[in-house]
Amino acid sequence: MASRRPEQNKLAGIALRLCAATCFAGMSALIKLAHLHGMPTIEIGFYRFAFGLPPLILWIALSRNWTAWRTARPGAHAWRAAIGLSTMMMGFSALAYLPLAEATTIGFAAPLFAVMLSALVLKEKVGLHRWSAVFIGLIGVLIVMQPEGSDMPMIGLVLAIGAAFGSGIVTITIRQIGRTEHTQTTVLWFTCLAVLVLGLFLPFYGTAHDATTWGILLALGTVGGIGQLLLTASLRFAPVSVVVPLDYAQLLWAVLFGWLLFADHAAASTWAGAAVIVGSGLYTVYREHKLGRDKAKVEAEAAAG
Template sequence: MKSLPDAASANVQTGETAEPDLLQNNPMLGISLKVASVAVFVGMSTLLKAADGIPLGQLIFFRSFFAVLAILVYFALRGQLSGILQTRHGFSHFWRGMVGVGAMSLSFYALTKLPLPEAIAINYASPLIAVVLGALILHEVVRLYRWSAVVIGLFGVMIIIWPRMTLFAEGNVGHNEAMGALAALGGAVMAAFAMMLVRRLVQTERTSTIVIYFSISASVIALVSVPFGWVAPSWPQLAMLIGAGIAGGIAQILLTECYRHAPMSTIAPFEYTSMLLGLGIGFLFFGDIPTFEMLIGSVIVMGAGGYIIYREHQLAIAPHKTNTPQQAQ
């Protein structure tokens, strides 16, 4: 979602990974930047959820367009604006943009229908699904232990969404929540496809190129929704939308930087701090009270994702190898 970061991949939102020649060894700084990026991403999701009544396409436009401003400032300060749009893989960027916007659309829709922590929890299915897609499409080698973790993790997702599906089947008042749960799961699947596309792009493209093409393409694609009924936001809503976009850009920058300072296997587990933040913010601002099923399912999903990260660490998959599908174990 893509506003909801994944648990075991470089970055679903933008697909950035650290430039190999700029890697540094400072794990504590890397962890701090990761936690900061998670906090800003959750803050962005909170602003989008609070901007109630804004059409989906309009949410995506503000989220993407104002992120571009923060990203351009960042790369300008790093002296990386030169040649930022140069690419030999324009078609790949186009598909990455389409899939990324699809993931955002479903995730943002889920935010409008579900409690914040529940939307975050279902999004944790994304790295699990990415393992399946990597094996089936990219022919990555996935052995029994990780397959077992994937199956257990997806079982945890089913525990989370099952109460919503039961209400839907009974034709009860939970219809909107059921649609939100399905949208969140669909967003996780689309985000997993985005990971797959990004794994190919990072082998030939610069971080700055991937980031800027995605943000620009998402902004342009979102404009297609204008004829379907954008609304004039109130001043508070406008402030939330602009704030969400800038927050999204800042979070992408923080996420980019964290992978420069520590290996993915060190940083990735701290993605799960988003659940704690989501629980706190959901309760304080939206009155969301987590269900027993959501808590149990979340623990199972996080445990499965954490085990996959552990296995990758045990197999000594270095950060640069993580982006080389044929070397994944």
Template sequence: MPTKDPMPPEATGNRLQRKLASLTENLPSNTIGALWILLAAFGFSIMVTLIKFLGQDLSVFQILVVRQAVMLAIVAPKILSGLPHSLETKRPGLQLTRIAFATTAMLCGFTAVIEMPLADATAISFSKTFFITIFAIWLLGETVGVHRWGATIVGFLGVLLMLRPDGDGLIDPYALLAIAGAACAGMVMIVVRMLTRTDPPVTILTYQALGVGLIMAAPAIYTWQAPSLGQWGLLVVIGIISWAAQMANIRAFKAGEATAIASLDYTRLLYATIFGALVFSQWPRVETLIGAAIIIAASIYTVRREAKRGRELARASDGRGYNS
């Protein structure tokens, strides 16, 4: 009796893709987007948890340079296949500006994650929403009405609540770093929006991946400590999860409407609270939870109102992840 030839790997992969497509083809697009953004939020939460864990023994520079190297290795085929076009930019100055702000956002945000309770650092990172509003007015000339200004001011009050000074009137310097990271992340989104008018996404990705890695190389070498085999494994996992979470985030906003799924990104606070308690025995302060609730409410109000008025929110899905 003749035996059936084994199915080639390519056919197996195509069959799996068809099966996945058949499982989701009957789902509403917003449902698919919601599933992707929930996956992205979970991935980003795992990423920052691992960064916080490794940050107890390794420098943030070392963690970041390995993270960038792994992500660069993953996207290298796409970058190399696009040469020399992947390096052609009409806005070199703006590309450098983005690299500078992205590097600062990562350094400040990840340092805050390492030194602060995980939920506190995550909650403060949500303040990037109203920084986007401020920068959009300043750099993009966007007109903002009284409702959006009101939501921005309310969100800022939420941040002030989370930065509540201690008994000596001092503010945690790492909380200020978290604010600085959120502000830089907001600026990155605005710059990405400006760059997409002239440069293709692969060019923006190439400059960011190479630029941040090169900047981190020198301080990483200076502060380098030989990781153990287990730490090497976690460093590689951080890079892989970072790439996967960003891809899931992009797929989310490609599949669903931003106004329908954007608020689900705030599930990261729930994950951060759980991971912070289970892994580090850290619980967020009451002020942090209240301030986060104010910021989230103001952000959701802004997104909903902008959609209702038919205006595009100054937000780029592929420019996220810098608190992440």
């Protein structure tokens, strides 16, 4: 018997999304700590997925979706895993070079890239308003990067931009796969393929660790896995337009964790760029919501007529 969709509860959705943002900010801080303990990115990625697998399996078990592993599109999942894994490795590597606040802020450009790619790849109609929001958001990224006079390593900035662009590609890919595949199937295949691929490199990059480092690895994998579950659960209780803006709370946590753990202080240019990026992102969400509402209204009127 199919599980009944839970009733819409915006407060629950908001709370879950805020918790997810906290988890992802904490995971980023733990990744940076792992780098400081001398861990290579590939090993960090492996344990992120390996320790994130138990919460995922628990999620599937609680929902009684025993067929989550079944798919008729293994090739699509392999492609999504290749893009997603490459993107995550770039994002993890960027944290070795950039302060948490700056890396997080640049990462918020991902939805803007997704809008661009939806027009170019999916041939979706993107009007002047959303193109303007994308352009303004990219200006915000440039403000954070400070192409002239920045004291942040260029390799870190390039990796962060690459990760944001890759996240945009992942968004488009998931949107395509989601037309036929269950969310749990997509997450399960991605996690298992990531563990398999990164595990092949572990004999070459794996090193011995002390108890503190193992604790960091266990925490980042668990927190990342729980964050993924909370992110998905938030969409079951509230619409995208309600919960997505709360993702920007991750920036506040990134600033706090950066200050507490690494004595980093966000520059004025970071705050200015973040304001521009967040503003453009919020406007994009608003336009998506408005267009979706207008489309639903037209369809309802056509059905009534």
